[in-house]
Amino acid sequence: MSPFAEAGGIKDVVAGLSKALVDDDHSVTVVLPMYKFLQKYKKNSAILEFNLLFGDKKEEIHIYRIYYNHIRILLVSADCFDSKEQVYTYNRNEEALDRDNVYGSGHRDCNLMNLLLQRAALEIAFRLDVSPDLFHLHDGHCGFLSAIMRKDELYESFFKKTGSLLTIHNGGIIYQQNIHNGKEAKALTGLSEGTLEHFKMEYGYSPILSSGKYGFLNTVSQQYAHEILRGSDENSGVLGEVLKNSNIELYGITNGIDRDVYRSSPLEDLPDPQPDSEDLDWKKQYKSAMFDRIDGFHNEDFLHGALIRDPELPLITMQSRITYQKGIDILIESIELLINSDVKANVLVVGEGESIFEDKLSKLADGSVNFCYIRKYCYNLSKHLFAAGDFFLIPSRWEPCGLTDFISQLYGNLPIVHKTGGLIKTTDMLNGFSYSENRSGLLFQKIDQAVDLYNRNSKVLFNMRKNAVNIINEKYTWKKVLAEGYIPLYRKITKQFR
Secondary structure, three states, X not given: XXXXXXXXXXXXXXXXXXXXXXXXXXXXXXXXXXXXXXXHHHHOOOOEEEEEEEOOEEEEEEEEEEEEOOEEEEEEEXXXXXXXXXXXXXXXXHHHHOOOOOEOOEOOOHHHHHXXXXXHHHHHHHXXXXXXXXXXXXXXXXXXXXXXXXXXXXXXXXXXXXEEEEEEOOOOHHHOOOEOOHHHHHHHHOOOHHHHHOOEEOOEEOHHHHHHHHOEEEEOOHHHHHHHHHOOOHHHOOHHHHHHHOOOOEEEOOOOEOHHHHOOOOOOOOOOOOOOOOOOHHHHHHHHHHHHHHHOOOOOOOEEEOOOXXXXXXXXXXXXXXXXXXXXXXXXXXXXXXXXXXXXXXXXXXXXXXHHHHHHHHHHHOOOXXXXXXXXXXXXXXXXXXXXXXXXXXXOOOOOOOOHHHHHHHOOOEEEEEOOHHHHHXXXXXXXXXXXXOOHHHHHHHHHHHHHHHHHOHHHHHHHHHHHHHHHHHHOEHHHHHHHHHHHHHHHHHHOOO
């Protein structure tokens, strides 16, 4: 949940949806792992202390409470969380301390982390004597909770009037959080072998299927739901087929965005973003500030390449996880085409991820005068990049919803997207640029088209930026998404348990 644990669009969804619920007079509690970077909140005494058993292994749990935007946040402290420096993967410092913590790879004890969080959430509610109307679970990391709540003798009566909804933020096979070993699944979930058999897929025991059988499922756009159920999303494997064969419905609700988060300047000395203004002097100030910022990184090993110091040049940007899903190989090929063309533009890419792609980006940037790669993620740098850029690249192979297209639009940074999943909300030449077949040549053609408009027809780009903001205000505020999407679904779920 932003701003506490920053990773992917899920952080913004949990924050935005929770705030919208509170604004609509609902009581919201968010349960988060207490990672190493959240240890500062231990200054207050724990409100709960208890043990959980995972097979023959005992885990000591301490719960800390804070408030943010009138949302109660409960932080779960345990050994497996306290040592982690990032949300999903190991960083370079963790690798230096232990070679088995491979940089960019997922946590080796992720199954324990997932189940500890789920079982802690149930135990917290039980010990506080609070049976909520609904557990809203996010991604496969939380999916077994639905079955544990129904099948554990301690909980089944207490939570008999509580429903559950799991939102799939990423249905790719490697993101489904399946447990492959039956013995481990039994020890971690506490579920019987007979119950676990109901969730068994060819990829292991599925937490998503658990929530589908004992609760409800949705994903973060109507289009992505259709792609999964049709089997046209090859990255989610047979998930759609299994859901259909099990008569499990998958609802699609496109994410919203809280525009207030992006109204003010990410830099103290610069004006607030004016995305629907025809005057772009403010954006040129952000570009100049970015040049200064990059100059300040000149001795850092995460900086590769350079930019031409000219705020009149279009700035093409990308901030992303550097992974296969995000189409980084396609990005690299398109940047090579751009560097070797006569298109005059700067390119700035920021992010961390898979070493193979990081290395290729670094090598391509080294020695370049108009391509800069910053091999790290920083929240403030990311917001600065959105505000400074003119065009924002999203060549994802699959994208359940996409929030960076919204964010870039709110900063007057028009997205250039591969037309897939939730990215279909960017319509070519209306509120951004889009292309259907994800090839580097087509991405480069869209970049060339965008740069040509920048140089020859700024009026068209002004109308596109204005359209983008208007569409967000009309269709994608969290208030609207809550009222038209989540509240009706919540009511449908809770009605079954009354």
